[in-house]
Amino acid sequence: xxxQMSGGRFELGVGRxxxxxxxxxxxxxxxxxxxxxxxxxxxxxQGLTTDELTFSGEFYDFKKVPMVLKPxxxxxxxxxxxxxxxxxxxxxxLEKAHIVTLLPPDPARAIIERYxxxxxKFGRSDAELPLMGISRHVVLADSSAExxxxxxxxxxxxxxxxxxxxxxxxxxxxxxxxxxxxxLLDARAAFAGTVSEFKExxxxxxxSTGANYFVCDVAFGDLAPKESLRTIKLLGEQVIPEFGN
Numbered sequence: 001x002x003x004q005m006s007g008g009r010f011e012l013g014v015g016r017x018x019x020x021x022x023x024x025x026x027x028x029x030x031x032x033x034x035x036x037x038x039x040x041x042x043x044x045x046q047g048l049t050t051d052e053l054t055f056s057g058e059f060y061d062f063k064k065v066p067m068v069l070k071p072x073x074x075x076x077x078x079x080x081x082x083x084x085x086x087x088x089x090x091x092x093x094l095e096k097a098h099i100v101t102l103l104p105p106d107p108a109r110a111i112i113e114r115y116x117x118x119x120x121k122f123g124r125s126d127a128e129l130p131l132m133g134i135s136r137h138v139v140l141a142d143s144s145a146e147x148x149x150x151x152x153x154x155x156x157x158x159x160x161x162x163x164x165x166x167x168x169x170x171x172x173x174x175x176x177x178x179x180x181x182x183x184l185l186d187a188r189a190a191f192a193g194t195v196s197e198f199k200e201x202x203x204x205x206x207x208s209t210g211a212n213y214f215v216c217d218v219a220f221g222d223l224a225p226k227e228s229l230r231t232i233k234l235l236g237e238q239v240i241p242e243f244g245n
Contacts, residue, residue: 021165048076086114093118100133104189105208112210133213137190140231144193151192154221155181
C-alpha cells in the first residue's frame with residue numbers, strides 16, 4: 001500500500017483485497033467479493049457452531065448438512081483480518097477480529113486508532129480488545145551492513161513472486177511496493193540490522209503505532225534456512241526475553 005512519490009518518499013495508496021486472478025481460478029467474480037465474502041463468513045461461522053448446516057443466500061445454499069467435526073476453540077477459532085485502510089477497521093471490530101497491517105507507522109496508527117474507536121462504539125471495554133498487530137520483514141545479523149545486504153537480496157525474488165499473476169495478466173500489482181527494500185527500511189515498514197538496533201526499532205514501532213502485537217516475517221524471498229534461523233535464534237535469545245512480558 002505504498003505509492004512511490006518524488007524524492008523517494010512514500011504515501012498511503014488505494015489498494016484492493018485478494019487478487020482477482022486468484023479468486024478467478026475458483027470461478028468467483030471479483031466484483032462480487034464485497035457481498036460474497038461476508039456471506040461465506042456467515043456460512044463458516046454457522047457451520048462451526050451448529051450440528052446441522054442449513055443456509056440459503058445469494059451465493060451459497062446448503063440443506064441439512066451434518067457438521068460432524070467440531071473446532072477445539074469455541075465457538076470457533078479466532079478471526080484474523082489483514083487491514084489496509086481505516087474504513088476496514090469497522091468490519092473487523094464488528095466481527096471481533098484480531099487485525100494486522102503491513103503499513104508504515106503513521107497509517108498503521110490511524111488504522112489502530114480507528115479500530116479502538118469502533119470497538120468502543122459497540123460498547124466494549126479496552127480490556128476486551130483483540131490483538132492489533134503490525135507485520136514487518138525482519139533480518140537480524142552481526143552487522144547492519146550484512147543484514148541490509150541479505151534483506152536486499154531476499155526482497156527482490158519475494159516481490160517478483162508477489163507480482164507474478166499481475167504481470168502475467170498485463171497489469172500492475174496495486175500495492176505500490178518499491179522495487180527495492182530500501183524505501184521500506186527508510187519508511188520503518190521493514191527492518192534489517194543488529195539486535196540492539198532492532199530493540200530500538202521495536203520500541204519505536206510499539207510507541208508510534210499503538211499496536212499490541214508484532215509479527216516478524218523472518219522467511220521471505222530467497223532467504224536461506226540458516227539466515228532465517230539466525231534471526232529466529234537472536235529473537236528468541238536476546239529480544240523476546242526483554243519484550244515477552
